[in-house]
Each structure stands twice: as C-alpha cells, then as structure tokens.
Amino acid sequence: MRASDRAYSRLRQEIVDGLLEPGTVLGEVEQSARLGISRTPLREALARLVADGLATTSRGRGLVVTAVSLAEAPQLFDLRIALETLAGRRAAERTRSPEGGPELRDRFTALATRFEQATTQLSAGTEPSSYYVLTAQLDAELDAACGNPYLADSLRGLRLHLGRLRRLARNSPGRLAASAREHAAISRAIATGDPELAAAATIVHLHQALAHLQSEDADHPRPSPITQESAP
Structure with missing residues (x-):
C-alpha cells in the first residue's frame, strides 16, 4: 500500500x-x-x-x-434509503441467477442467522463492537452482490458520514436488538430472492434507524458545530 x-x-x-x-x-x-x-x-x-x-x-x-451533527441525519437518510433499497433489490435478483446465485443465498442466509443470534446478546446490553463488525460484513456483501460498482462506491462514501453520526447517539440495547432483527429480515429477503421484500425490509430498518437518531437529537441537543464561518 x-x-x-x-x-x-x-x-x-x-x-x-x-x-x-x-x-x-x-x-x-x-x-x-x-x-x-x-x-x-x-x-x-x-x-x-x-x-x-x-x-x-x-x-x-x-x-x-468537518463538523458533524445529528441534524444532518434526514438528508443523509434520504440518500441512504434510495441507494440501499436499490442495492437490496439488485442483490435479491442476483440470488436467483443460476450462476453464483446459490453461493449468494448461502452467504446471506448465514448472515441472517448470525444477526438472529446477536439479538439476545444485544438485548442484554452486550458491548456492540462485534455487532458493528457484523453490520460491516453485511454492507460488504451487499456491495458485492448488487452487481453495480457505481452504486457500491456511492454507498461506501455515504457510510463514512453515517458512521460519524452513529458515534453521536447513545447505545440503546433495545434499539440495537431491533436493528439486528431488521438486518436479519433484510438478509433473509435477499437470500430468498425476493427483491420487493428486500426493499421493504430495508425501508423499515432505515426509517427506524432515522427515528432513533432524531429522538437522540431532540433529547440531547448539542452546541452548534464549528463551521468555517464561525471558527476563530
């Protein structure tokens, strides 16, 4: 390198x-x-x-x-919803292909099982670093399975900013467990080759994730971030 x-x-x-x-x-x-x-x-x-x-x-x-604020979440999620639902649809379509489809189905089925297993631990308040590793694996599998390098590149860039937003919100065991169930539903929908179900499951997850961030912003307002104009 x-x-x-x-x-x-x-x-x-x-x-x-x-x-x-x-x-x-x-x-x-x-x-x-x-x-x-x-x-x-x-x-x-x-x-x-x-x-x-x-x-x-x-x-x-x-x-x-650059500054980062939870107030940016709605704009970022507008783009995230558009890109991730499309990626989920394309990945589900490709799992139905005779060439490479069976391997994709196995990988997403395995991910769904791992997310389901993580739910109990997250509900109990287990430290979530391994869960975040698992979500990163799902992201990587989705990028590869969607079959569109331009879409995958756009998602990777977007995730940089989403990762910064996640750091501003408190860990909630209940929300993390629900998120794991939602990721499991997305993975299973892709594994079964159902594009519309994959898209619907993705939309449900992203709306819930956005609602959590917005509740954090409302409950714990932060000072205005440093900007180019206000910096000393």
Missing part, C-alpha cells in the same frame, strides 16, 4: 471513530510527523479527505475536520 493510501485510511478511520474531532486542525507538519510520512503523500491523503467531505479549509486555521 502506498504511503498516501495508508495515511488516508488511517486519518479517515480516526475521523469516523471520533479520535480526530470536528474542528481538529490537520496541519501538514504535525500529521506528517505523527504518521511517519513525507508531506507529499500526506497532501494526497488530505485531498482525498476533502473530496470525501471529511475535511475542509477554515479561514485562518488551514485544513480542519
């Missing part, structure tokens, strides 16, 4: 995980020293973060991590 790719992957993950908080200055000298690379590959990595919408130029401060 090239130095710029390594730097981009690390910085991107640190931003999504909240280790680099909104408003953090991404100075070339400091970051190149911290990451152990020269400034040329670092500039390439920073340019990719700007293209992703994870970094922006702030007057008088240089490049900073």
Whole structure:
C-alpha cells in the first residue's frame, strides 16, 4: 500500500471513530510527523479527505475536520434509503441467477442467522463492537452482490458520514436488538430472492434507524458545530 493510501485510511478511520474531532486542525507538519510520512503523500491523503467531505479549509486555521451533527441525519437518510433499497433489490435478483446465485443465498442466509443470534446478546446490553463488525460484513456483501460498482462506491462514501453520526447517539440495547432483527429480515429477503421484500425490509430498518437518531437529537441537543464561518 502506498504511503498516501495508508495515511488516508488511517486519518479517515480516526475521523469516523471520533479520535480526530470536528474542528481538529490537520496541519501538514504535525500529521506528517505523527504518521511517519513525507508531506507529499500526506497532501494526497488530505485531498482525498476533502473530496470525501471529511475535511475542509477554515479561514485562518488551514485544513480542519468537518463538523458533524445529528441534524444532518434526514438528508443523509434520504440518500441512504434510495441507494440501499436499490442495492437490496439488485442483490435479491442476483440470488436467483443460476450462476453464483446459490453461493449468494448461502452467504446471506448465514448472515441472517448470525444477526438472529446477536439479538439476545444485544438485548442484554452486550458491548456492540462485534455487532458493528457484523453490520460491516453485511454492507460488504451487499456491495458485492448488487452487481453495480457505481452504486457500491456511492454507498461506501455515504457510510463514512453515517458512521460519524452513529458515534453521536447513545447505545440503546433495545434499539440495537431491533436493528439486528431488521438486518436479519433484510438478509433473509435477499437470500430468498425476493427483491420487493428486500426493499421493504430495508425501508423499515432505515426509517427506524432515522427515528432513533432524531429522538437522540431532540433529547440531547448539542452546541452548534464549528463551521468555517464561525471558527476563530
């Protein structure tokens, strides 16, 4: 992996995980020293973060991590609903294909079983990191199964911002368990080759996820995020 790719992957993950908080200055000298690379590959990595919408130029401060707010959830979910329902439909259609279909059915059936098994643990308040790994596996399988690299690329970019939003909401055992059941329903619908059921199950899940984020925003308002205009 090239130095710029390594730097981009690390910085991107640190931003999504909240280790680099909104408003953090991404100075070339400091970051190149911290990451152990020269400034040329670092500039390439920073340019990719700007293209992703994870970094922006702030007057008088240089490049900073962009702000994130739960108020952005409705706009992001408008796009998520459109893209993920289409991906679910396409994946379900491909499971009916004689070529590759049986393997896809097996993979999504296995995912459905794992989500169902996770429900009890999540209800009991188990730490959800392994569940998030499982949802990432479903995302990867969906990207591969939809058969449309442009759609998959769009979803991967969108998930960067959705991952940041998730960090702003508290973990709710009841919501996580319900989410696992919803993911199981999506996986089983795809495995059975039912495009409309896959789309419907996806819509149910996304509406519930959005409602949870919006309830978090209403119950726990946060200070206005740092913006380019308001930054000192």
